[in-house]
Amino acid sequence: MKLICYLSNGYPTIESSINIAKEYVEAGCDIIEVDFPSSNPFLEGEYIAGRMKTALENCSDYSCYMEGIKTIKNNHPNTKFIVLSYENTIESIGVERFIEFCTQNGLYDMIYVGGDNQEIKSKLIENGIKISCYVQFHMPEEEIQAALSSNGFVYMQAKPTTNNINPKYPTLKDCIDELKRRGITREIYAGVGIYTTEDIQMAKEAGADGVFVGSTILKLQTDIPKMKETIEKFKKACNE
Template sequence: MKLICYLSNGYPTIEKSIEMSRIYTEAGCDVIEVDFPSRNPYLEGEFIAGRMKSALENCSDYSKYMEGIARIKDENPGTPLLVLAYDNTVEEIGEEAFVRFCLENGLTDMIYVGDNMGLQKRLIDSGLKISCYVQFHMPENEVEAARNSNGFVYLQAKPMTNNIDPNYPTLKDCISHLKSIGIEREIYVGVGIRDEEDIRMARGSGADGVFVGSTILKLHDNTALLTDTIRKLKSAT
């Protein structure tokens, strides 16, 4: 099972993010999720949104973020990247420029955040693979969207409220149902994955990978502890 670690691109600087990517890889991270900081990260919590805001205050030029992501890819050749971008960011960069950057650098797996479904379809038609988020309570429209998507499924690992479909009360039940309706693409789980116990739970449920975010982001000022934590999390996969 893959360990996917989130990297706040540009926080505190783009150069520091590139340096952090090497630490991730050396510690055992399998996949790096790297973002384009959004000027309107409306789905992020205060912690991630604050990092995006600080990044953009330090550098508002998205071409510099592209250069940074390209360097992260070049300097970590054995570690795939997942690019996270909001629709408002893609629109600001320019749709054609964004697609060209992704294709030229082999960055075809993407987490797209936004309601601009026309833009999402055009990104898919251009050759990008767009993930589809499914909440733990398995709403029918999200399950159907996942079935019809061309990218991996991003499944909520834990219910944040008591909103649970009685037909799928556990993560294992959710994953089994997605597979039973014909989804053969990777199912990665995130939201609520914080420690080794959570990762073992996800592994036992049949997940193909786990996203870990704030647990490691909060350790960026302590490289030794960060490295040790990633190694322990990886050992649980």
């Protein structure tokens, strides 16, 4: 099972993000989820939103973020990357320019936040970019249908956060089994609520292809040895 670590691009600087990516890979991270900080990160919690705000205060030029991601990608050619971007950020960069950046650098897996502008999403897909779909733990039918029609991986909520449990699918394994039964053959990555090795083992036993780990790792970036030790433990749990 793959370990996916979240990288706050530009926090506190783009150069520091390049260095943190190196530490991630050395510690065993399989996939790096790297973001473009958004000026309106409405889906993020206070912690991630705060990091995005600080990043943009330090550098508001998206060209610099693109160069940073390009450098990280070139430094780690054997590491897979998932790009996270808000729709408003893509609009700021320019749709054609954003597509050109992704395709020229082999960045085809994406978490796209927004969705009001279907033209942007359609253009991304037409150019081979794979858009993930998020499915909440209570398995709403419209989200299952969206996942079935998507071309990207499924981002499956790993744990219920507001007691949102469908009695038909009370466990993560039940949810993943149902998605596969319904025809999902693409990767199913579990995230939201993955904090410990026990959480990772639970996701693996449920049949997830990978796990997203975010704030648990981000909060250790002031203690690099501890951060790398934690990533190593998480990767070991993925393999056990």
